[in-house]
Amino acid sequence: xxxxxxxxxxxxxxxxxxxxxxxxxxxxxxxxxxxxxxxxxxxxxxxxxxxxxxxxxxxxxxxxxxxxxxxxxxxxxxxxxxxxxxxxxxxxxxxxxxxxxxxxxxxxxxxxxxxxxxxxxxxxxxxxxxxxxxxxxxxxxxxxxxxxxxxxxxxxxxxxxxxxxxxxxxxxxxxxxxxxxxxxxxxxxxxxxxxxxxxxxxxxxxxxxxxxxxxxxxxxxxxxxxxxxxxxxxxxxxxxxxxxxxxxxxxxxxxxxxxxxxxxxxxxxxxxxxxxxxxxxxxxxx
Amino acid sequence: xxxxxxxxxxxxxxxxxxxxxxxxxxxxxxxxxxxxxxxxxxxxxxxxxxxxxxxxxxxxxxxxxxxxxxxxxxxxxxxxxxxxxxxxxxxxxxxxxxxxxxxxxxxxxxxxxxxxxxxxxxxxxxxxxxxxxxxxxxxxxxxxxxxxxxxxxxxxxxxxxxxxxxxxxxxxxxxxxxxxxxxxxxxxxxxxxxxxxxxxxxxxxxxxxxxxxxxxxxxxxxxxxxxxxxxxxxxxxxxxxxxxxxxxxxxxxxxxxxxxxxxxxxxxxxxxxxxxxxxxxxxxxxxxxxxxxxxxxxxxxxxxxxxxxxxxxx
Numbered sequence: 113x114x115x116x117x118x119x120x121x122x123x124x125x126x127x128x129x130x131x132x133x134x135x136x137x138x139x140x141x142x143x144x145x146x147x148x149x150x151x152x153x154x155x156x157x158x159x160x161x162x163x164x165x166x167x168x169x170x171x172x173x174x175x176x177x178x179x180x181x182x183x184x185x186x187x188x189x190x191x192x193x194x195x196x197x198x199x200x201x202x203x204x205x206x207x208x209x210x211x212x213x214x215x216x217x218x219x220x221x222x223x224x225x226x227x228x229x230x231x232x233x234x235x236x237x238x239x240x241x242x243x244x245x246x247x248x249x250x251x252x253x254x255x256x257x258x259x260x261x262x263x264x265x266x267x268x269x270x271x272x273x274x275x276x277x278x279x280x281x282x283x284x285x286x287x288x289x290x291x292x293x294x295x296x297x298x299x300x301x302x303x304x305x306x307x308x309x310x311x312x313x314x315x316x317x318x319x320x321x322x323x324x325x326x327x328x329x330x331x332x333x334x335x336x337x338x339x340x341x342x343x344x345x346x347x348x349x350x351x352x353x354x355x356x357x358x359x360x361x362x363x364x365x366x367x368x369x370x371x372x373x374x375x376x377x378x379x380x381x382x383x384x385x386x387x388x389x390x391x392x393x394x395x396x397x398x
Numbered sequence: 399x400x401x402x403x404x405x406x407x408x409x410x411x412x413x414x415x416x417x418x419x420x421x422x423x424x425x426x427x428x429x430x431x432x433x434x435x436x437x438x439x440x441x442x443x444x445x446x447x448x449x450x451x452x453x454x455x456x457x458x459x460x461x462x463x464x465x466x467x468x469x470x471x472x473x474x475x476x477x478x479x480x481x482x483x484x485x486x487x488x489x490x491x492x493x494x495x496x497x498x499x500x501x502x503x504x505x506x507x508x509x510x511x512x513x514x515x516x517x518x519x520x521x522x523x524x525x526x527x528x529x530x531x532x533x534x535x536x537x538x539x540x541x542x543x544x545x546x547x548x549x550x551x552x553x554x555x556x557x558x559x560x561x562x563x564x565x566x567x568x569x570x571x572x573x574x575x576x577x578x579x580x581x582x583x584x585x586x587x588x589x590x591x592x593x594x595x596x597x598x599x600x601x602x603x604x605x606x607x608x609x610x611x612x613x614x615x616x617x618x619x620x621x622x623x624x625x626x627x628x629x630x631x632x633x634x635x636x637x638x639x640x641x642x643x644x645x646x647x648x649x650x651x652x653x654x655x656x657x658x659x660x661x662x663x664x665x666x667x668x669x670x671x672x673x674x675x676x677x678x679x680x681x682x683x684x685x686x687x688x689x690x691x692x693x694x695x696x697x698x699x700x701x702x703x704x705x706x707x708x709x710x711x712x
Contacts, residue, residue, distance in 0.1 A: 371544030378539035
């Protein structure tokens with residue numbers, strides 16, 4: 113009896129924390145919806161997103177077309193579902209590029225210091241002085257708008273901020289006692305980077321990739337909206353916006369329908385990354 | 399103070415120089431030739447050669463940069479590849495519209511984000527805090543064009559309270575100008591509010607951990623007095639810095655919002671310059687937006703150092 117009471121009185125807080133917070137639950141639910149849309153959405157809807165049917169343009173929702181048809185009579189639901197694939201790939205690619213640039217550069221500058229650090233940090237500061245959407249637009253200006261360019265443009269607009277983040281994390285980890293211990297034990301620089309610093313960075317990288325995925329979906333859409341992203345008729349969430357923009361006053365519901373999946377996806381990412389951040393912060397304190 | 403200000407300015411100068419080099423090199427990085435890129439591969443070779451000469455693209459890079467940058471220093475940003483008009487004239491024409499929209503949006507955002515951020519930050523972990531935090535997470539997920547379309551649909555198309563699109567200079571018809579500003583400004587203001595609210599919240603959360611807060615509570619001051627008089631005043635320097643950072647989202651947001659509402663500001667130039675491959679214009683816009691961002695942040699740092707002299711020591 114006493115032992116049982118002890119358990120109950122010492123661990124109520126931990127027990128409360130174990131329960132999944134509401135926003136994590138909502139975030140996971142919405143996230144699952146997005147993942148399902150990407151994975152099996154086009155198959156469930158089973159319509160060709162490129163099939164034009166001018167006679168049926170601007171049709172409202174029906175059993176045949178769940179979300180109605182667009183300005184060319186194409187099925188909106190299947191355009192959104194296949195666009196989800198393109199957008200997801202673009203976001204993953206862009207975040208991949210940013211991570212692939214930021215980790216080596218952040219390690220190089222944060223761990224080695226010296227003139228490399230000075231030069232790279234200056235370049236990073238310079239890029240940070242230009243709002244990231246402008247950097248992305250600048251890249252589109254060089255290569256012309258396309259799927260590949262969108263991936264590259266977003267990736268290149270995220271690396272400066274990400275590099276700075278990694279660098280400061282590396283500087284923080286470098287000064288920890290266990291790094292000194294590893295060095296004293298005779299570990300080489302490369303080994304310290306590989307086994308101590310990279311593992312220390314893992315939570316931050318996980319969090320940051322999640323956060324950036326949300327930004328990438330938003331920026332893909334913004335570029336698409338400006339006509340600088342994926343070009344119609346190719347389906348993506350951004351190009352869907354570009355298409356609906358021409359009819360924004362006559363058929364505003366098309367633009368709204370095109371925007372909803374973006375809101376859902378990014379909200380899911382934001383909720384999950386925020387929950388992740390709380391988790392990691394709590395661990396750092398303990 | 400003067401020494402601090404001077405050192406900050408000296409730090410900003412190499413950044414501005416680097417920015418000018420970057421925008422300059424940017425145009426020259428374009429694969430092939432910017433003139434060919436603009437006219438297309440089938441452009442008349444004689445015309446290409448003539449334009450290359452006219453824009454000085456056939457001369458050594460260093461001399462091109464020298465001429466460009468001395469022009470910039472005099473306020474001459476070169477000539478638009480596309481319209482052949484001086485870029486400075488085009489941009490100066492658009493500044494009033496952009497400032498009007500950005501200023502109004504910033505006002506909207508301050509009115510929403512600062513109270514929300516303070517309310518959330520004063521009691522971290524409370525129900526109000528998690529409500530506001532969730533609202534900012536949702537707000538961050540709503541793209542400006544989506545929000546703008548929604549507002550346009552409700553307030554302009556259905557309720558007919560305000561015009562949906564367009565711009566009238568304030569001097570021509572102040573009332574109409576303000577009515578037209580309302581929707582884009584609320585859109586842009588709401589779009590940047592989540593960022594500002596989150597930055598405000600974290601500044602306030604940091605401030606309430608300082609020891610003067612329990613001291614003020616022990617003196618028996620009301621929570622209202624503590625939040626308005628003590629916490630807000632001490633969080634103010636961080637808020638000013640946050641405002642500087644928010645300018646980046648304000649710029650990015652204005653590009654999209656101006657496109658949505660047919661607002662004839664500088665943001666519209668960005669997208670059209672890229673579509674039209676007007677590289678001289680892109681070069682100028684990169685320089686101006688980057689310079690603006692650097693300058694605003696410099697000013698914010700200086701204001702911060704006036705509000706909190708301690709930052710001068712670090």
